[in-house]
Each structure stands twice: as C-alpha cells, then as structure tokens.
Amino acid sequence: xxxxxxxxxxxxxxxxxxxxxxxxxxxxxxxxxxxxxxxxxxxxxxxxxxxxxxxxxxxxxxxxxxxxxxxxxxxxxxxxxxxxxxxxxxxxxxxxxxxxxxxxxxxxxxxxxxxxxxxxxxxxxxxxxxxxxxxxxxxxxxxxxxxxxxxxxxxxxxxxxxxxxxxxxxxxxxxxxxxxxxxxxxxxxxxxxxxxxxxxxxxxxxxxxxxxxxxxxxxxxxxxxxxxxxxxxxxxxxxxxxxxxxxxxxxxxxxxxxxx
Ligand code: PXP
Numbered sequence: 001x002x003x004x005x006x007x008x009x010x011x012x013x014x015x016x017x018x019x020x021x022x023x024x025x026x027x028x029x030x031x032x033x034x035x036x037x038x039x040x041x042x043x044x045x046x047x048x049x050x051x052x053x054x055x056x057x058x059x060x061x062x063x064x065x066x067x068x069x070x071x072x073x074x075x076x077x078x079x080x081x082x083x084x085x086x087x088x089x090x091x092x093x094x095x096x097x098x099x100x101x102x103x104x105x106x107x108x109x110x111x112x113x114x115x116x117x118x119x120x121x122x123x124x125x126x127x128x129x130x131x132x133x134x135x136x137x138x139x140x141x142x143x144x145x146x147x148x149x150x151x152x153x154x155x156x157x158x159x160x161x162x163x164x165x166x167x168x169x170x171x172x173x174x175x176x177x178x179x180x181x182x183x184x185x186x187x188x189x190x191x192x193x194x195x196x197x198x199x200x201x202x203x204x205x206x207x208x209x210x211x212x213x214x215x216x217x218x219x220x221x222x223x224x225x226x227x228x229x230x231x232x233x234x235x236x237x238x239x240x241x242x243x244x245x246x247x248x249x250x251x252x253x254x255x256x257x258x259x260x
Contacts, residue, residue, distance in 0.1 A: 001258045004067055005036035006235025011049035024054050030247045032063045035255030040233045042069035055083050072112040081123040088120050089128040103132035103152040106140040117145050133198035148208040151195055157214025159188040199228035220257050232258055
C-alpha cells in the first residue's frame, strides 16, 4: 500500500498569515523521511493554499513521486502540463467549498474531462480521476482513457464518524445526522461494499485504484483491507495530528497503519 501524504494544510496555515511559516518544503522533507511514498498537493484555481511556486519547488525537491490534484479548468491543465508531475488527479472544484465535497461528475463534464485527460496524457502525465465509488464511474473512467481512479471515501468517513463519535466527520454533511444508529450501521456496510465493488471492477478494467478523503487513524484499516486499493491519499488527519505529535510521528503512525 502506497501512502500519499497531502501537505496542502501546511500551506493553509502559512497562507493564514501570508508568511513563509510553516515552510512547506520542510513538511515535504519530514513527510518523505518518515514514510510518505508520495506527496499529494492540490493547485486550486483560487490558490487558497498551494501556490504555483510551491508546485515548482516541490517538483524540484521531492524524493518521492508527486501527485498533483487539479480541476479540469484549461489554464490549470496547462500549468500541470508545464510542471510534469508524476501523476495528475482530476478533482471537482467549487469556489465556495471548504474541501472537495464529492467525486468528479464524469457524465455532465465529459467533454472537458476527456480534453484534460488527452492533454495530460499527450504530455506523458498519467491521469487519475477522483470519483464516487460507483460502477458507472468506473466504466466511464476507463472509456475516457484514465489510467487510475481515486475512490472518494468521504461518505464512508462520515458514516464511520457518526457511528463512533456521534459527530459527523464533516460539519457540512447534514444528511447523515438524520439517520438512526441502525440506519448508520447499514449505510456504512453498504458504503464499504460499494467501495469494494468499485475497486474490483476498476481493477478488472485495468485501472489502478487509489482511495482518499476523510481517512484517519481510526477508519483507515477498512480501506487497507481492500486488496485492489494500492494507494491512499491522506491529508487532514495527518496534519491535524502533527500539531500535537510533530509531523514525523504523525506520518510514521499512518505508515504503520497502512502497511500490509
Ligand atoms: N484525495 C483527494 C483527491 C482530495 O481532494 C483530498 C482532499 O484534498 C484528499 C485525498 C485528502 O483528503 P483528507 O484531507 O480528508 O485526508
């Protein structure tokens, strides 16, 4: 299992004061030294955390592959092509959202997604699509020419958190708040089955399979147990823990939990 450490939130803290502290390159170094197999960053259209110069520096200095998340916006795709990351992950992006709220809709955005995949592939950049774990999305990802899918685990994470702490993972998810305990349990099992089925189908279709969003030290074993999933991209929980333990220990512990 490959651990992709998402260091966007180090840049969130830095941007809060518009100073170079904490230093994202120090985060890159510490994550790599302590078990990250990949560094994941998201160059958002609104540049709320990672900046263009971060992408350049991280590409230049990273000792492990860089997975660059981006929207299907043409200008952003051009920037990604120039920087030549080891992989681009196409994600949905809305200006108002706090974080990526769901998978990329491959059906209503088909033309743009296809354009982005073709352009990135022409620049020799493999493409992963961040999608909901559905059968349709797996088939469509293959049809559009992606090399990989990243299964959105946000709904799983919400259900898991509601069952285990009586609080949703995300304050923005009110849907789960209305469910009874037995409905939550059933929903969680169904969601895990959906993720398993999607991972199996994607694998059969010849797509590599990653997963991410809302994964933490308590719920991650559910994803580690799915053999077709070869990579997990995790940000919030690692950076949150690092406030208390240091980034070195936070990455080491996640690496231990995700090793199989
Ligand atoms: N994977 C993708 C495609 C994402 O957009 C994000 C959120 O930036 C993550 C993984 C990491 O999610 P989290 O920060 O909840 O661990």
